[in-house]
Amino acid sequence: SQKIEQNSEALNIQEGKTATLTCNYTNYSPAYLQWYRQDPGRGPVFLLLIRENEKEKRKERLKVTFDTTLKQSLFHITASQPADSATYLCALDNTGTASKLTFGTGTRLQVTL
């Protein structure tokens, strides 16, 4: 069966360090993979989209990698700040349209001073 796995345990990291979150998937051949941020009581906010033929994508302090051989995406936040504390969701689409998304359960990131 199709599965998207994100570490359900919270990731605690010190301010200034690089946070790395993992998204693994099985039985998907996604053309696109997306990352979202969700704060408590709010809807997810889109961060980055990476295509299957892209190895890496960057946006300010964020970096996403996409390894279709390992069936894994890594999401990095460099120079972490307490304001980065949130739950981060990966989502992928099996239809090639980047629209009909299936979401992972998310990993909670806590950045402390």
Added chain:
Amino acid sequence: NAGVTQTPKFQVLKTGQSMTLQCAQDMNHNSMYWYRQDPGMGLRLIYYSASEGTTDKGEVPNGYNVSRLNKREFSLRLESAAPSQTSVYFCASSEGLAGGHFGPGTRLTVL
């Protein structure tokens, strides 16, 4: 630009009651979606609409109906609410590869 708006924000229903969740977007997006989010389950797609006049089932459509009233509005109806439908409901819209825009959510409790 309000983005995606949802009403109501909170709702409590008794088993068997019906209600409609409203969603509107002002970004001229073609695609709209309804998700539910439950603890430990992540976001699950209930229904989506690729364009005005079309709707399609997602992963968990049972017990729900939708209407794409026009390009802006996409409503979700619970005909006979059940406790298993207690959840947070999110509406979203998207266009191309720009990522999804989510509304603030509706917190529904069915007693």
